[in-house]
Amino acid sequence: MVYTPWCTVLGMSIGQTFLGLLESSPRHGYDLKRAYDERFGRTRPLPYGQVYATLSRLLKSGLVEVDSVEPGEGPERKRYAITEAGVTDVDRWLSQxxxxxxxxxxxxxxxxxxxxxxxxxxxxxxxxxxxxxxxxxxxxxxxxxxxxxxxxxxxxxxxxxxxxxxxxxxxxxxxxxxxxxxxxxxx
Amino acid sequence: MAELLVADGLNKAFGPTPALDGASISIDAGEIVAVMGPSGSGKSTLLHCLAGIVRPDSGQVRYEGREVTAMPDRERSALRRRQFGFVFQFGQLVPELTCLENVALPLRMERVRRRAAEQRAMEWLERLEVTDVAGKRPGEVSGGQGQRVAVARALVTNPRVIFADEPTGALDSLNGERVMRLLTQSARESHAAVVLVTHEARVASYSDREVVVRDGRVRDLTGARRG
Structure with a gap:
């Protein structure tokens, strides 16, 4: 039997974890990272690069959508929400x-x-x-x-x-x- | 496989405390079923009701279609002696008798002659790999050997159902494993069903399937049968 280190296993499910967090409420990228780190990444906070790369992958596959865009001092702040397909994906992952x-x-x-x-x-x-x-x-x-x-x-x-x-x-x-x-x- | 032993909606309370709350389970002939659950969940009470040792307050237990719960005490005792075998955690062997006499005891109670009874008892001690303790008293043998003698005694009458309540609870891993291997192997060879109460997953893994007793109800983890 080959043992997989926990971080690899967890790495495979960051997308689904994001979806689950977004299902509980739509969030900005920054809020999503904060919620993730607080609940699941206390000893290993997620790098911002990984947060936005994951969100972009979820957007592309239609599992999340941009709920609203707010102009800020720097770049625009996008708020992400889960789609129906995203909810189905969370459902499948949690029940398996x-x-x-x-x-x-x-x-x-x-x-x-x-x-x-x-x-x-x-x-x-x-x-x-x-x-x-x-x-x-x-x-x-x-x-x-x-x-x-x-x-x-x-x-x-x-x-x-x-x-x-x-x-x-x-x-x-x-x-x-x-x-x-x-x-x-x-x- | 045919349903051999069925419990339907069992309720049992000891004083104000409910031990079983509508528990249902069905065991097929020759099937090995592990009954798991935390302490105080009602798993031993379920075993005692299934074996006709304790009468439930309501609900039914049927063995080969006959209602055990409605049988008179004498008939239930005869059923236990002839069709059922028992293995408990400890304290089940008669301390004054030798191990061989202990194994022969259920046959002697059925009026089998001493010589024939002891011959069959010796065959079972061989199968359980404990012939070396045949002439010793239970106080002179190790815990693992004592449990194997107890398994031999449970199987000597060729019962259809073995009830085992935490049979390895007082043993270390290695001895516990040996008892479980010999118990399940012998039960399979004799086509006996086993109701195995345990809180240890490694012990339960010798079974064909597991059910969990929680708050006095039986939960089949596959979700197929619940009650």
């Missing part, structure tokens, strides 16, 4: 289970927060992920059964990581109401 891999809590955490922010059933999201983790654990246990010691140890390594993820999922499920209150109070 992530491929179980170690260190993906950051993606899962982001999904949970966005589900709460957009009034989607976050508990169902956690259940879907739990089921996917358990399915993979069953598969690894079967594989271990017919394998030699090396194969068993490789599978055990993966099993322990998946078990740790599951404990996180269980704990988050138990604290969902608390998290919902916190997330919503921060708008």
């Amino acid at each position: 289970a992530e491929k179980p891999e170690p260190y993906l809590q950051s993606v899962l955490y982001t999904k949970v927060v966005l589900a709460l922010l957009t009034d989607r059933p976050a508990a169902d999201l956690l259940d879907t992920q739990t089921a996917e983790h358990l399915r993979l654990m069953r598969e690894l246990t079967r594989r271990k059964d017919g394998g030699d010691l090396a194969e068993q140890l490789i599978c055990d390594h993966a099993l322990f990581h998946l078990e740790a993820d599951l404990r996180w999922l269980e704990l988050t499920a138990a604290r969902l109401d608390e998290l919902a209150r916190e997330v919503r109070s921060h708008g």
Whole structure:
């Protein structure tokens, strides 16, 4: 199994995270970056270049649109809003289970927060992920059964990581109401 | 596969505290189902109701189409002895008897002659890889060995359903794994269904499917069956 560092996994979902944030309310590029950094990038703030490159990609694919343009002292300030196609994209992303891999809590955490922010059933999201983790654990246990010691140890390594993820999922499920209150109070 | 054991809308309260709140589950013949959930969620109460140990306040349990909840105590006891096997976390072996006598005990209660009962018990100790402790008393064997003796005792009557409540709860990873491998392997060979209560995902991964008990209700994570 190849382990993907969390930043790469997160990097793949910045576009969808932006869409989720824009679904909760239209924002200027600067506000979007601030909201992102505050919620998901505390230790790794997004560079401005990446913010505008991502927004331009989302514009091109019709997932966001420019809601309004305000003249400023410098360049014009554009306010971005999510389109219907963007909402569908967020919906698809949030309802799909992530491929179980170690260190993906950051993606899962982001999904949970966005589900709460957009009034989607976050508990169902956690259940879907739990089921996917358990399915993979069953598969690894079967594989271990017919394998030699090396194969068993490789599978055990993966099993322990998946078990740790599951404990996180269980704990988050138990604290969902608390998290919902916190997330919503921060708008 | 045919439905072997079904619980429908079970409610059970202990004093003012509800343990089950409309719990439903269906287990097919030969199927291994893990019942997961946090402490106090009602998973052990569900197992006790399914096994006819505890009577629910309302709702039905059916075994091969017969309503267990409506059976007189004597009939339920006979069902438990002949069709069901049990493995608990600990404390289930009779301390005064040897391990061999412990495994032979369910057969002796069914009036099987001592020699025949002990011969079958020895075969099961072999399958569970614990023949070396046959003449020892439970207090003289390790936790892992004791659990394997308990599994042998649960399987010696060729039951159709094994109820296992946290069977590896008191064991380390390696011994727990050995118990689970032998338990599920033996159950599959004997075509016995297993209802496995556990809070550990690694233990549950030996099953065919998992359900989660939350607030006294059974939730199938695939969303297919809920209640």
